[in-house]
Amino acid sequence: EARRNVEVMWLIGRLAPDHKTIADFRKDNGAAIRKVCAKFVALCRQMGLLQTPSVAIDGSKFKAVNNRDRNFTHAKIARRMAQIEESVGRYLRQLDSADRQDPSEAISIKTTRIKEKIARLKQEMSRLEVLDAQMRNTPDQQISLTDPDARSMATSGRGSGVVGYNVQVAVDTEHHLIVTHEVINVGNDRGQLARMSKQAKEVLEVDKLEAVADRGYFDGEEILACEEAGVAVTLPKPMTSNAKAEGRFGKQDFAYLPDEDVYRCPSGQLLPYHFTNIEHGMTLRRYWSTAACQGCAIKSQCTPSKERRITRWEHEHVVEEVQRRLDSDPDAMRRRRETVEHPFGTIKARMGATHFL
Structure with a gap:
């Protein structure tokens, strides 16, 4: 206004x-x-x-x-450097071709222009190398020039x-x-x-x-x-389960029975607890029954492996409540x-x- x-x-x-x-x-x-x-x-x-x-x-x-072209990751810099190297190679081939032709004013102007382009590309390559070094010092391996955040x-x-x-x-x-x-x-x-x-x-x-x-x-x-x-x-x-994506039973089809600390599979068999291990700081409990799976009539709908194993996080009840x-x-x-x-x-x-x- x-x-x-x-x-x-x-x-x-x-x-x-x-x-x-x-x-x-x-x-x-x-x-x-x-x-x-x-x-x-x-x-x-x-x-x-x-x-x-x-x-x-x-x-x-x-x-x-910040424009996309002013944001750099390692992959972007590597891709841009490859493009520059390809361009420099193409210009050098053009210079070789010009050298084989008879000297003239037009050829001289063309050669000067190609050399200027090569110089600019090499300058850009040096700039990218500096940015790559700066980027590697950042926690998330990324750098933005206009808006640093x-x-x-x-x-x-x-x-x-x-x-x-x-x-x-x-x-x-x-x-x-x-x-x-x-x-x-x-x-x-x-x-x-x-x-x-x-x-x-x-x-x-x-x-x-x-x-x-x-x-x-x-x-x-x-x-x-x-x-x-x-x-x-x-x-x-x-949904991250390969089993569900491939039309087989997912983990949600197995019912956990807390009093017995077992899982009940879709065919009614019980999968007992075997051992606990820690992955990525999370305590995980493993359940399976080789005997039950070997004689199961619907095993093809469940797993292509020898037996179906179920993993339960120690705080899985919190996720189940959600x-x-x-x-x-x-x-x-x-x-x-x-x-x-x-x-x-x-x-x-x-x-x-x-x-x-």
Whole structure:
């Protein structure tokens, strides 16, 4: 309006913000802006708008100002260097061809231009070598030039991606108010469930909290951390089993009998416990029965191996409780979508946001 509306221009003496005004304001007042967000939530609580201790959690990728060509990983640099080497080789062949022709002004101009291109490519190669060295010193082996905090992230489209940020929000399920938010540069949501749930619980000042999220947040240790913090989470488990994908019985077709510490398979046979081992810091128990599998009439529907082995995490009961909550409330995922994706739709579409500054 300061640049468009004549009355406003007159009123403020033709003062107008430039492209850095908002960016500088955010940079200089970051702490105050966060306090305003906290005050807003406190006000909503005073008005009785946050009575339901239930939130939906989600993340969305926002494009940064950093262009894809200004973001580098080892694979990108290696690919670009290979392209440069191929181009230099092609130009050198052109120089050899020019040397075999009779000297002329046109050939001289062409030769000079090719040599300039080769010099520029070698300069670019040197720049990439410097960037590669810098990138190898970063924790995540990635470097962005325009916006140093931005990171290359995969998005939902096949083969697509964005250089930007992952914005996490927890939204109140009753009035769709953003309870808490976090901007991170990690490209996936797997490690964010417990942190966002705990922040929401702290902001709402409740002893118990219900949280619903999508399958991208599924992680056993995160779910356990939520359970220990008094947060009951509901989310679907991603299908990662090759057996299910190939039309065979999945782990969910085997029933665990806690009193006997055995699994019951689809044919009714019992698979006893054999041993415990630790993988990636997780204590895992192994169950199987070679004898039961050898004489099983439906073994072809279960496993191509000698016997079917079942692995159980020591805190598997926590994950099973999440699945029971989801089974008893099949509309939870629809409510999650209608609740937590609404703010992102507002930011990205209605307000015309293109870059996240």
